[in-house]
Amino acid sequence: MTCQNFRDMGITESYETIRVKTDILILGGGMAACGAAYEATHWAKKNNLSVAMVDKASMDRSGAVAMGLSAINMYLGLKDGDNTLSDYVKYVKNDLMGVARDDLVANIGRHVDSSVHLFEKWGLPIWKDEEGKYVHEGRWQIMINGESYKSIVAEAAKKALEELGDKGQYFERVFITNPIMDGDRCTGAVGFSVREKKFYVFEANSVLDVMGGAVHVFKPKSVGEGLGRSWYPPFNSGASTYFTLKSGAEMTCQEVRFVPVRFKDAYGPVGAWFLLFKAKATNSLGEDYMETRKDELQKWLPYGNAKPTPANLRNHLMMLEVNEGKGPIYMRTEEAIQKIVDEAEDEKTAKRTLKKLEAEAWEDFLDMTISQALLWASTNVKPEETPSEIAACEPYFIGSHSGASGAWVSGPEDLAPESYHWGYPNMTTVKGLFAAGDASGASSHKFSSGSFTEGRIAGKGAAAFCVDNPDFTTISNEALEEMKKETFLPMEIFAEHGSYTEDPNVNPNFIKPQMFMFRLQKIMDEYVGGAGSSFRTSKALLDRGMTFLEFMKEDALKLAAEDTHELMRCWENIHRMWQAESHLRTILFREETRWPGYYFRTDFPEMKEDWKCFANCKWNPETKEWEMIKRDIIDLVDPEI
Amino acid sequence: MHVCPNDLMALDKDKMKAYNRAPDMCWECYNCVKMCPNQAIEIRGYADFMPLGGVVQPMRSSDAIMWSVKFRNGELKRFRFKTRTIPEGTAVPDGGFDTGSDDLKSPLLRTEPQSTGMDDLSKL
Numbered sequence: 171m172t173c174q175n176f177r178d179m180g181i182t183e184s185y186e187t188i189r190v191k192t193d194i195l196i197l198g199g200g201m202a203a204c205g206a207a208y209e210a211t212h213w214a215k216k217n218n219l220s221v222a223m224v225d226k227a228s229m230d231r232s233g234a235v236a237m238g239l240s241a242i243n244m245y246l247g248l249k250d251g252d253n254t255l256s257d258y259v260k261y262v263k264n265d266l267m268g269v270a271r272d273d274l275v276a277n278i279g280r281h282v283d284s285s286v287h288l289f290e291k292w293g294l295p296i297w298k299d300e301e302g303k304y305v306h307e308g309r310w311q312i313m314i315n316g317e318s319y320k321s322i323v324a325e326a327a328k329k330a331l332e333e334l335g336d337k338g339q340y341f342e343r344v345f346i347t348n349p350i351m352d353g354d355r356c357t358g359a360v361g362f363s364v365r366e367k368k369f370y371v372f373e374a375n376s377v378l379d380v381m382g383g384a385v386h387v388f389k390p391k392s393v394g395e396g397l398g399r400s401w402y403p404p405f406n407s408g409a410s411t412y413f414t415l416k417s418g419a420e421m422t423c424q425e426v427r428f429v430p431v432r433f434k435d436a437y438g439p440v441g442a443w444f445l446l447f448k449a450k451a452t453n454s455l456g457e458d459y460m461e462t463r464k465d466e467l468q469k470w471l472p473y474g475n476a477k478p479t480p481a482n483l484r485n486h487l488m489m490l491e492v493n494e495g496k497g498p499i500y501m502r503t504e505e506a507i508q509k510i511v512d513e514a515e516d517e518k519t520a521k522r523t524l525k526k527l528e529a530e531a532w533e534d535f536l537d538m539t540i541s542q543a544l545l546w547a548s549t550n551v552k553p554e555e556t557p558s559e560i561a562a563c564e565p566y567f568i569g570s571h572s573g574a575s576g577a578w579v580s581g582p583e584d585l586a587p588e589s590y591h592w593g594y595p596n597m598t599t600v601k602g603l604f605a606a607g608d609a610s611g612a613s614s615h616k617f618s619s620g621s622f623t624e625g626r627i628a629g630k631g632a633a634a635f636c637v638d639n640p641d642f643t644t645i646s647n648e649a650l651e652e653m654k655k656e657t658f659l660p661m662e663i664f665a666e667h668g669s670y671t672e673d674p675n676v677n678p679n680f681i682k683p684q685m686f687m688f689r690l691q692k693i694m695d696e697y698v699g700g701a702g703s704s705f706r707t708s709k710a711l712l713d714r715g716m717t718f719l720e721f722m723k724e725d726a727l728k729l730a731a732e733d734t735h736e737l738m739r740c741w742e743n744i745h746r747m748w749q750a751e752s753h754l755r756t757i758l759f760r761e762e763t764r765w766p767g768y769y770f771r772t773d774f775p776e777m778k779e780d781w782k783c784f785a786n787c788k789w790n791p792e793t794k795e796w797e798m799i800k801r802d803i804i805d806l807v808d809p810e811i
Numbered sequence: 812m813h814v815c816p817n818d819l820m821a822l823d824k825d826k827m828k829a830y831n832r833a834p835d836m837c838w839e840c841y842n843c844v845k846m847c848p849n850q851a852i853e854i855r856g857y858a859d860f861m862p863l864g865g866v867v868q869p870m871r872s873s874d875a876i877m878w879s880v881k882f883r884n885g886e887l888k889r890f891r892f893k894t895r896t897i898p899e900g901t902a903v904p905d906g907g908f909d910t911g912s913d914d915l916k917s918p919l920l921r922t923e924p925q926s927t928g929m930d931d932l933s934k935l
Contacts, residue, residue: 208904208921209920209921212910212921213915213921216913217915226818227815227816227817227818228813228814228816230814231814231816231840231842232816233816236816236838236840236842237838237840237841237842246933248927248928248929248933249927249928249929250928254933255933255934255935256935259935272935276935277918279933280918280927280932280933280934281920281923281927281932283927283928284920284922284923284924284926284927287906287908287926287927287928288906288908288922288926290896291902291903291906291907291908292897292902292903292906293895293896293897293898293899293901293902294895294896295893295894295895295896315892315893315894317876317892317894318894318895321899322895322902325899325900325902326902326904329902329904330904333904343818364818392857392859392860393859394835394857394858394859395834395835395857395858395859396835396857396859396860397835397836398817398833398834398835398836398837398838398839398857399838399839399857400838403816403817403838403840404817404836404838405816405817405818405838435860435861436860436861529890532878532880532888532890533890533892536867536869536876536878536890536892537892540839540840540841540867541839541856541857543867543878543880544839544854544856544861544865544866544867545856545860545861545865546865547865547866547867547880547881547882547883548856548861548862548863548864548865548882548883549861549862549865549883550882550883550884550886582918583916584918585935595918626920626921627920630915630920630921633915634915634916637915735818735821735832738818806935807935
């Protein structure tokens with residue numbers, strides 16, 4: 171966005187400019203950001219560095235774990251010899267159809283148990299069995315009473331910042347718009363307070379991008395009041411991807427979206443039902459499609475033989491059922507509960523078991539997706555009596571789950587092969603800019619604990635970078651003023667044109683952020699394989715979609731905001747638009763279908779050996795051009811299934 | 812009002828009451844309901860897919876949460892779950908674990924290797 175020919179900057183000037191200097195700047199407030207703060211402060215104290223954390227919300231309940239969680243999905247149990255590090259790497263890579271960075275996955279894997287042990291010390295209730303061992307939901311998942319998970323983790327992160335005294339700062343309700351660059355080095359970020367009339371300029375030796383994934387890039391299935399009931403939170407709006415792209419960092423796996431299958435409409439989690447209660451999903455005829463359609467898996471070898479079946483292939487088999495008109499698809503909760511109750515020795519035990527299962531089933535939703543409990547109550551559903559529908563959600567960008575999108579980051583020196591190692595752990599290809607959690611790619615299945623852990627890894631890396639690179643050039647006042655103008659442009663536009671019409675939302679001179687988002691979602695849904703297009707797309711459709719995205723990029727300069735809240739919405743949608751473009755371009759680049767169930771290239775319907783590689787992309791800040799890059803997948807663990 | 816992760820709760824200065832300024836951007840995370848000191852907030856489920864009549868209402872104590880679930884048909888269920896094992900504010904960041912190295916270039920993180928439960932980091 172530029173502000174050429176811009177006249178009266180009255181509104182912009184009315185925002186006070188606050189300049190903050192720090193050594194380590196952490197952008198975000200979720201699990202990865204808390205991990206980064208926890209770790210960076212420790213090394214900062216030892217090396218006389220300062221740390222500042224900037225959160226668009228409030229740390230106690232910000233990020234994807236804001237509502238709570240009912241399980242920790244990444245725990246390796248290495249101390250008890252339950253698994254090996256190699257087991258985990260192999261599992262993750264096969265689940266992603268062969269596309270993962272072994273070095274990054276292994277690095278998170280060797281540290282993640284430490285994080286979980288810390289959570290327990292900080293007061294997180296983890297279920298234990300009679301021998302005192304964690305209760306597993308599945309091989310890698312453990313059960314928790316996780317309503318306060320985020321508050322508990324935030325408390326430790328805040329205390330860690332406090333331990334630094336004046337050198338540890340926390341800014342909440344500050345929305346980050348753009349990176350500050352000094353040539354090829356990232357030296358900070360600008361943003362604005364959503365509560366006060368303040369424009370923030372953070373300058374730092376090293377910057378951590380930990381601002382979460384992206385939701386509402388694609389049209390959601392519910393478009394009325396239920397628009398906000400996305401599976402991943404609607405406030406994760408693509409800030410991470412935008413920040414690294416705008417800095418000129420190389421990105422990876424931007425095509426690897428995640429399409430979760432969840433309880434229909436309210437998007438309640440299915441993990442406990444599939445893994446803990448061993449429930450089956452069936453079509454309307456009561457057929458278990460994982461059995462009846464197992465031959466289809468043979469078309470996607472070797473991954474079709476992986477155990478468990480990769481997430482996208484499970485989706486794929488379900489979608490085949492739906493496309494043949496065999497829906498609704500049901501989670502057979504009643505059968506699963508009955509089966510467990512039937513195993514009880516006597517009637518009294520059976521009754522007690524049923525009561526316990528009922529509470530566990532409700533807690534699963536009440537801890538992390540309360541709407542699903544509300545939907546059960548609204549429709550008089552008792553899981554022990556009635557099955558519930560499941561369905562595919564819309565696509566999301568979430569490198570921490572079973573998607574893989576994010577920045578291409580350096581692996582650790584002692585694990586990464588030469589081509590995966592160019593700097594400090596988790597540094598992007600831009601000097602001084604680090605990424606973790608949903609912001610870093612090709613290291614899927616991190617979930618909450620792994621994201622926190624990766625934040626720790628990046629936090630220590632950032633501290634090391636600061637010690638080795640203590641000096642940076644301060645941004646010029648001129649450049650700063652330009653960034654300020656760019657930030658507040660939507661408010662100036664509304665001030666100039668708002669009176670032209672009676673309805674503040676309908677005006678030929680500008681577009682409001684909500685309609686801008688709806689337009690983006692429509693393009694993505696119809697041309698880039700959204701839920702409304704059964705996740706199908708092709709070169710012809712993608713090219714057409716790109717035409718409309720180009721118009722959007724022009725209209726982004728005409729976004730208008732009436733107040734600071736709407737200004738945040740404007741910027742969120744600019745961020746989403748960049749996420750959308752990198753996704754479209756990478757789907758177009760990869761001429762195969764590797765993740766059926768996430769998306770299908772109808773013009774290249776099969777998986778190809780020559781595309782067993784990373785599809786990376788990069789936006790060049792100098793030339794404003796996109797570059798598409800193939801990178802090798804290097805096996806550190808024998809991936810044989 | 813302060814807690815909303817999507818910054819949706821605004822104050823109507825005439826009525827001096829808070830309201831959700833964009834229900835269609837609400838995740839129904841219930842943080843406002845849980846934190847409201849006056850228990851003044853109730854959620855009516857997304858009307859575009861939820862039949863009316865269901866109510867799910869939380870009540871937090873210092874270490875647990877009690878949920879009342881009212882079905883559309885009037886049936887009532889109550890659940891109580893633990894939320895934490897130690898009092899809020901008493902967490903010790905290092906959790907009693909020592910950090911084994913002061914070397915910024917070592918892969919060992921704060922509290923490691925002790926917090927991993929092993930003598931050293933696992934290898935591939």
